[in-house]
Amino acid sequence: MSQSKKERGILRYGWFSRLNHWTIAISFVLLVLSGLALFHPFFWGFTALFGGPIMTRILHPFIGVFMSVFFAIMAVRFFKDSLIKRHDIQWLKQIKDVLSNRDEKLPPVGKSNAGQKLVYWIMVFSVPVLLVTGVIIWQPYFADAMPITLLRLGALLHAFVAFLAIITLIIHIYSGIWVKGSFQAMVRGRVSKAWAKHHHDLWYQEKMDEERRRKESLDRIAGQ
Amino acid sequence: MRGDQINLQNITARSATSPPSPQVRDGGVERVTKLIDVSRCIGCKACQVACSEWNDLRDDVGECVGVYDNPVDLSPNSWEVMRFNEYEDEQGNLEWLIRKDNCMHCAEPGCLEACPAPGAIVQYANGIVDFNSEHCIGCGYCVAGCPFDIPRISKKDSKAYKCTLCSDRVFHGLEPACVKSCPTGSIMFGTREDMHELAQSRTEYLHGRGFENAGIYDPEGVGGTHVIYVLQHADKPEIYNGLPNDPRISPLVDAWKGVTKPLASVAIGLAALTGFFHYATQGPKEVPKEEYDEVEDAETHEEDRT
Numbered sequence: 043m044s045q046s047k048k049e050r051g052i053l054r055y056g057w058f059s060r061l062n063h064w065t066i067a068i069s070f071v072l073l074v075l076s077g078l079a080l081f082h083p084f085f086w087g088f089t090a091l092f093g094g095p096i097m098t099r100i101l102h103p104f105i106g107v108f109m110s111v112f113f114a115i116m117a118v119r120f121f122k123d124s125l126i127k128r129h130d131i132q133w134l135k136q137i138k139d140v141l142s143n144r145d146e147k148l149p150p151v152g153k154s155n156a157g158q159k160l161v162y163w164i165m166v167f168s169v170p171v172l173l174v175t176g177v178i179i180w181q182p183y184f185a186d187a188m189p190i191t192l193l194r195l196g197a198l199l200h201a202f203v204a205f206l207a208i209i210t211l212i213i214h215i216y217s218g219i220w221v222k223g224s225f226q227a228m229v230r231g232r233v234s235k236a237w238a239k240h241h242h243d244l245w246y247q248e249k250m251d252e253e254r255r256r257k258e259s260l261d262r263i264a265g266q
Numbered sequence: 267m268r269g270d271q272i273n274l275q276n277i278t279a280r281s282a283t284s285p286p287s288p289q290v291r292d293g294g295v296e297r298v299t300k301l302i303d304v305s306r307c308i309g310c311k312a313c314q315v316a317c318s319e320w321n322d323l324r325d326d327v328g329e330c331v332g333v334y335d336n337p338v339d340l341s342p343n344s345w346e347v348m349r350f351n352e353y354e355d356e357q358g359n360l361e362w363l364i365r366k367d368n369c370m371h372c373a374e375p376g377c378l379e380a381c382p383a384p385g386a387i388v389q390y391a392n393g394i395v396d397f398n399s400e401h402c403i404g405c406g407y408c409v410a411g412c413p414f415d416i417p418r419i420s421k422k423d424s425k426a427y428k429c430t431l432c433s434d435r436v437f438h439g440l441e442p443a444c445v446k447s448c449p450t451g452s453i454m455f456g457t458r459e460d461m462h463e464l465a466q467s468r469t470e471y472l473h474g475r476g477f478e479n480a481g482i483y484d485p486e487g488v489g490g491t492h493v494i495y496v497l498q499h500a501d502k503p504e505i506y507n508g509l510p511n512d513p514r515i516s517p518l519v520d521a522w523k524g525v526t527k528p529l530a531s532v533a534i535g536l537a538a539l540t541g542f543f544h545y546a547t548q549g550p551k552e553v554p555k556e557e558y559d560e561v562e563d564a565e566t567h568e569e570d571r572t
Contacts, residue, residue, distance in 0.1 A: 080382045080405060082531045083282040095383055095403045096424075141544070143551050181406040182424050193410045194518035197380075201522050205530045209537050216541035221551040236561040240553040 051232040052249050054153075060231055062116045069109035074208055076102040081201060103180050110173045117166050123153045124163065129244070130156035150243030161214050168207040175200040276437075279389040281381035295391035298436060299461040300445065302366050303468055303496040304506065305480070306452035309334065309348055309364040316447035317346050320432060340367065342420035345429040346444065349507035353499075365495070365506040366444070366453065369416045369429035371395045373489030376515040377426075379523050380411025386426075393458070393492040394431045402426055411523075413488060413513040431492065461494065468496045487514030 055063070076098045078085035092098040129149045133140070133156045139147045140157070154162070178196030179185050185193060218225040223237045238246040276295065277287045318324060325343035328336065334350040346368035353361045375395045378387040386401035387408065397408075397417070404424035408417045417426045432442035440446070441455040454464060465482045472480035481500025484490050495509075503509040 078531075078534075082527045083284070083382070083384055084531055086282065086382075086384060095401075099403045099405050141548065143548055145551065179406065179410070181404055181419060182421060185406045185409070186419065190410070190415065191516075191518070193406075194516050194522070197407065197410050198518050198522040201526065201530070205533070208534055212534070212537045212541065216538075216544070219550075220541075220545055223553070234553075234558070234561075235565065236553050236558040239561055240557055 051234045052238050052246070053231055054227045054233045054238070055231050057231065059116075059119065060228060062112055062119070063228055065112045066109055066116060069105050069112070070211060072105050073102065073109060074204075074211065076105070077204055078208075081204075099181075103176055106173065106176050110169055113165070113169045117162075117169075120154075120162055124159045126156065126159055126163075127152065130159060145240065150247075151241075151245075152248075153242055153245040155242065157213075157217060161210055164206065164210045168203050168210070171203045172200060172207065175203070276390045276392070277388045278391050279375075279378055280385050281378050281387040282384040297391075297393040297458040298431075298455065298492060299393070299458040300371075300431060300442060300493045301454040301456075301461040301465050301496065302493065303452045303454070303465075304363060304365055305468070305472055305477070305496060305498050306450045307348075307364045307366065308450055308452075309350060309362075310449060311336075311348055312447040312449060313366060313444035313453060314344070314346055314348060316443040317429070318344070320435070320443035321345065321430070340416065340418055340428075342418045342422075342425075342427040345369070345427065351505060351507050353505050355499075361498070363498070363506055365509065367507065368444075368493065369395065369431070370414050370488070371429075371431055371492035372413075373491065374515065376411035376413050376488070376519060377408035377417055377428075378411075379515060380407040380519055382407055390433065392436065394433045394436065395492075396430050396433050397426055397428060399423075399425045399427075411515065411519050413510060413515060458492070465494060465496050469500075472496070472498060483509065485510070485513045487512050 072092075075085075075088045076092050079088035079092075079095075079098055080102070086095075089095040089098040092101050129151055132149045133151055136148055139145075175196040177184050178188050178192060179200060188196070218228070221241070223233060223241075227233045227237075235246065238249065280287060323343045323345065325337055325341055328338065330336070331338055335347060337344045337347060340347050346366055349365045349367050351363040351365070353363050355361055371394055373393065375387070375389060377397075378389060378395060381387045382405060383401050383403045386398055386403065387395065388398060389395050402425040404419060404426065406419050406426070408426050409415075409419065417428045419426050432440070432444075435442060445453045445455040454461060456464075462482070462484075469480050469482060477498045479499050479501040481497060483495035483497050483500060483503055495506075497503060497506060499505060503511050
């Protein structure tokens, strides 16, 4: 089997998932930088990254709409893997073990762990809210048509939900740095079997079953 | 005022700026106030014309919609509008209440609190609140912040505009253009103290004429305004085309802008720092080497078998 030697490990994220993820990631970071610039004067310097304050104001909403489209695609594709299961609750209860790297005590989990699933659900909540409130306060296209209370509510919610999304993003990025191999998984797509077994045992077993079944059917065909 | 401010040392408050302004050193400048005596207004609109004239504003010619209000609303090129209201009083008499609507120049301006662009909105020591178009980015936050629905965003240059109280004229010792043009003395201008005195005497006069509820409109909720009204019915400011009874910066705007801004910013910084310290104390999450070898061995074993 020379094929398996060329591509060692298990495919975790296909090329489209990776492209999709990084398109959202880059847009999201740009949104955070431009959004923070308009949130607190401390971050006003970020406007220099976007060609000045007015360009920052113009670009931010367009990047937002662009990201929302790609996020919608990813939200649909990742939906099944992000449903919260019983073992996820147990995993969350043992968050102290997770944070202290006592991985041997943790229950086996599926393709995504509860942390990743929470990121998914927080973003599934945040992105639509940010999109709708963003459209409400979007100058010069929509904001003028909005009643004043809706305008104020839109601005307030946009800031609060953006804060939630930014904190989630920071945790998400840090997890990628902290859990060795996860960043590579999203860049290269593949993970080693040991990595899969250690971090996502249920998913690993699933993959192994699949492989065994495939091999068996191949053997059957060869035997005939 | 367009372009940069005439006197930068006269600024007391500046949007999206926390360090104190030069003015905190002395603050010897007297505050000014424009007094609009609604009871004396005849609705001639000379002030509207004078405003356009002095500020080089030429609004598009609109259409008659069947009321005297013309233009119908404020716009980036109409910084003041006379609002005409037909009011039937308790005795069944018709009263024509004409209110000159323009920026109130709040002591605590909601627009300035909401503005994210440093220096796009300033407040001078004399109390005038001014938009500096040079720094305006056209986000429209001032519209959300204003309790009086005053700022308008231009469709042409996407910047916010409103009455400047003729800050350029005032700096040179002149009264605003509307005041200069008023033929009945309905619009007066002077120090805050003088205007309050004048407003008081007018109110007393109106009391004597049977307007029991005549009074001064200088709402406290926004720290007082540098444009004040004498109203025949000060108990019901709403009848003057929806003049708010107790205007204040909306709690929604306060929740968005007040302590939220610094607290959320600090929290974001701390979140990133927490990550770093977690890494420094707990170390990376890695697959132990034995587990690697175990899986690798099983793998090679299987490959040998096949």
